[in-house]
Every structure is written in structure tokens, then in C-alpha cells.
Amino acid sequence: MxxxxxxxxxxxxxxxxxxxxxxxxxxxxxxxxxxxxxxxKEGEGDQSALLKQTLTAVDKQYTLIRRGGFQLTYDLSYSYVGEERIVTDIANGNATLFNIENNNSHTVTNTFSADYGVLDNLTANVTLPLLSRYADTAARSGMSNSIGDLGFGARWQPFEARRDQPGLTLTGNVRLPTGRSPFKIIAGSGEATGSGVGAVTAGLNVNKIVDPVALFGSLNFTAYTPAKDLWQINGSRILTRVQPGTTFGFGMGFAYALSYGISTTVSFQEAISAGSKLRFADGLEAKTHMQTSGILNLGLGYRVSPKTTINFSVGIGVTPDSPNLVVGMNLPLSF
Structure with missing residues (x-):
């Protein structure tokens, strides 16, 4: 009641x-x-139902759909990365070729996701991103339009959901390198729209509803396949192999139902990636530094119908390795 x-x-x-x-x-x-x-009023649900819908819209990994159910989701996002890079060449203890380069990247991603309820506690999904990327650097500028990396995943709820207990969901995802690889791009031929490597991710998500607030958190671990048989000119050397480092990620946040039609969310996500190993044609091997990406997300959900909630979000990068700005819209449609 x-x-x-x-x-x-x-x-x-x-x-x-x-x-x-x-x-x-x-x-x-x-x-x-x-x-x-x-x-x-007609069409209004209780707070718990609304918060579950909010969790689904904010991050589809937190709640499942019924057996035989089908859901199509459209996500539109824009991200901007801008930086000033200092280019130097140190020889014999002296810095030469001092220069400052401005690098800017704008990316618009249209993502179509389809979810199907295999069982009441098991949901399978497939994700297809379509990217438009424009980059402006000192070396080149150009725009590319292509598909991104195709993804397949599943979400499993091992225990029956109960109102007074936290909900637990296990996730697994496989990403295929179907987009344009950044390791095979030739100067002047456009921008990369994929990662260039395959990836396998395993995760754990927890959520608990405390009317009128829903708390949620996540942990995940990602391993990558190497990019082999490359022949990319990188400065004065030729890159032949890349092995990305593993990534550990976590997130936390809450959703608050202001009314039966409006909800807000605040969340934080961070990913820590080990350095990548590079191999060149002359036998040289190198390793990049560890990277940390953290984003603070603010969201607003508007319920246009009992089955449809449109969500808008703004993400702000809080670490040097993060995008400066991410703006997104999420529109789930249930059938």
C-alpha cells in the first residue's frame, strides 16, 4: 500500500x-x-515501480525484463575531448623542438540495443553503435562515419528480488572489434570508430530501493585480446602489436523520485586501466602508463507514459584521462 x-x-x-x-x-x-x-491517478504506479524503471533507464544492467519480453533502446550521446599537448624531444639532456599542440575530438554516438528475456532472471542483449567522429589536431583533421564495436551480453539474477533486500545482478559482455581500428588508420584516411581489440567483461551490480531513493553500485573487470599483425607507422617506427592492459571499474550512485513523472540521478564511475604493451618492427618493446578515468553523471528522467521514460544526462570528467564533457539521451521502448 x-x-x-x-x-x-x-x-x-x-x-x-x-x-x-x-x-x-x-x-x-x-x-x-x-x-x-x-x-x-490513472497510469500512476507506486514509488518502487517508478524507481525500478528509473534504474532500468539509467543503467540497464541493474534490472531485468520478464521471460519472453522484448525491449528496444535508443541512446544518443555526445562527447568532447580537448587537450593541450606539449611536444618535446630530449637529446643529450637538452629539450628541443618545443611546441604546444591543441587536440580536439567530437564524437556523436547513436546506439541501438535490443534486450530479450530468456528467463525471468536471465536477459540477453545485443548492442550496435553508429559513430560520427570529428578530430582536429596539429597533424590532421577529418571526420568519419561508421559502425562501432558490436556487443553481446547477458544479465543474470541468481536470487529472487525481494522488497526489503538488495538486488544482485551478474553481468557478462563480449565486444567484437567491428569498428575502424585506431591501429590501422593511415594519416588522412579518417578517424577510428572502434577500439581495434576484442574485450570480455564480467561484472557485479547491486541495487536497493529505500523509498523514495534507490541506491546502486557496480564492480567490473575487463580483459582484452591483442591487436596483431599491424603495420602502422608511428613516428620513426612501425607498430606491429598492441596488448591493452586489463581494466578495473566501479560505480555508485542514487536515483530519487521527485514525483510519479520526474526522477533524478547522481552517479560516479571510474575505470583504472593498466598500461598497454607495444611492439615495433625493429624489436623495440614499450609500455604505456596506467590511466584513470572518472566521470560524475547528473541525470533527469521524464515519464511520458507508463512504459516509457526519457532520460537526459550530463557527465563531467574529473580526471585528466576522462572526456571533458558527455551529454546523453536514453529512450527505452518495451514490447
Whole structure:
């Protein structure tokens, strides 16, 4: 049973109308009329149902869909990365060729995801991103439009969800390098739209609803396949193999239902990646530094129908290895 609080203005109006009714000797409102006034309007659900929908829209990894159910989701995101890079060449203890380069990258991603309920506690999904990327650097500038990396995944809920207990979900994802590899791009031929390597991710997600707030958190681990048989000119050397380092990620946040139609979310995500191993044609091997990417996300959800909630989000990078800005829109459609 859901209890609703009478707004202060409504309470004042009710007291005023009651006083007027007593002074004018009119018939007071009946109990049935009071119940009708406080009853939920058509299409409204309880807070728990709304928060579950909010979790689904904010991050589809937290909740599942029923057996035989089908859901199509469209995500639109824009990200911007801007940096100033100092280029130097140190020889014999002296810095030469000092220069400052401005590098800017704009990426628009259209992602189509399809989810299918294999069982009530098992959901399979496939994800297809379409990318448009524009880069402007000192060396080159150009734009590319192509598909990104195709993804397949599954979410499994080992224990039955209960109202007073946290919900636990195990996730697994496989990403295929179907986009344009950054290790095979020739100068002047466009920008990369994929990672260039395959990846396998295993994760654990937890959520708990404490009306009117839903708390959620996640842990994940990603391993990558190497990019082999390369022949990319990199400065004065030729790159032949890349082995990306493993990545550990975590996230946490909360969703708050302001009303039956509006919800807000605040979350933080961080990914820590080990250095990548590089091999060149002349036998030289090198390793890059560890990278840390952290993003603070602010979201707003608007419920346009009992089955559809449009979500808008803004992400702000809080570490040097993060995008400066990420703006997104999420539109889930259930069938």
C-alpha cells in the first residue's frame, strides 16, 4: 500500500472549505469523496515501480525484463575531448623542438540495443553503435562515419528480488572489434570508430530501493585480446602489436523520485586501466602508463507514459584521462 502526503496548500484549502461548510450549514464531504481525492491517478504506479524503471533507464544492467519480453533502446550521446599537448624531444639532456599542440575530438554516438528475456532472471542483449567522429589536431583533421564495436551480453539474477533486500545482478559482455581500428588508420584516411581489440567483461551490480531513493553500485573487470599483425607507422617506427592492459571499474550512485513523472540521478564511475604493451618492427618493446578515468553523471528522467521514460544526462570528467564533457539521451521502448 502506498501513502501519499497532502501538500500544504491542499491541506489549507481543505481546512478552509471545511470551515466554510460548517458556517454555511452545507453537507460535509463524504469519506468516499476524500478517498477519491487522494487516490492515485490513472497510469500512476507506486514509488518502487517508478524507481525500478528509473534504474532500468539509467543503467540497464541493474534490472531485468520478464521471460519472453522484448525491449528496444535508443541512446544518443555526445562527447568532447580537448587537450593541450606539449611536444618535446630530449637529446643529450637538452629539450628541443618545443611546441604546444591543441587536440580536439567530437564524437556523436547513436546506439541501438535490443534486450530479450530468456528467463525471468536471465536477459540477453545485443548492442550496435553508429559513430560520427570529428578530430582536429596539429597533424590532421577529418571526420568519419561508421559502425562501432558490436556487443553481446547477458544479465543474470541468481536470487529472487525481494522488497526489503538488495538486488544482485551478474553481468557478462563480449565486444567484437567491428569498428575502424585506431591501429590501422593511415594519416588522412579518417578517424577510428572502434577500439581495434576484442574485450570480455564480467561484472557485479547491486541495487536497493529505500523509498523514495534507490541506491546502486557496480564492480567490473575487463580483459582484452591483442591487436596483431599491424603495420602502422608511428613516428620513426612501425607498430606491429598492441596488448591493452586489463581494466578495473566501479560505480555508485542514487536515483530519487521527485514525483510519479520526474526522477533524478547522481552517479560516479571510474575505470583504472593498466598500461598497454607495444611492439615495433625493429624489436623495440614499450609500455604505456596506467590511466584513470572518472566521470560524475547528473541525470533527469521524464515519464511520458507508463512504459516509457526519457532520460537526459550530463557527465563531467574529473580526471585528466576522462572526456571533458558527455551529454546523453536514453529512450527505452518495451514490447
Amino acid at each position: 502506498t501513502f501519499r502526503t497532502i501538500p500544504f496548500a491542499v491541506a489549507v484549502a481543505l481546512m478552509a472549505s471545511s470551515s466554510f461548510a460548517q458556517t454555511s450549514n452545507t453537507t460535509p464531504a463524504t469519506a468516499d469523496a476524500a478517498r477519491d481525492a487522494l487516490a492515485k
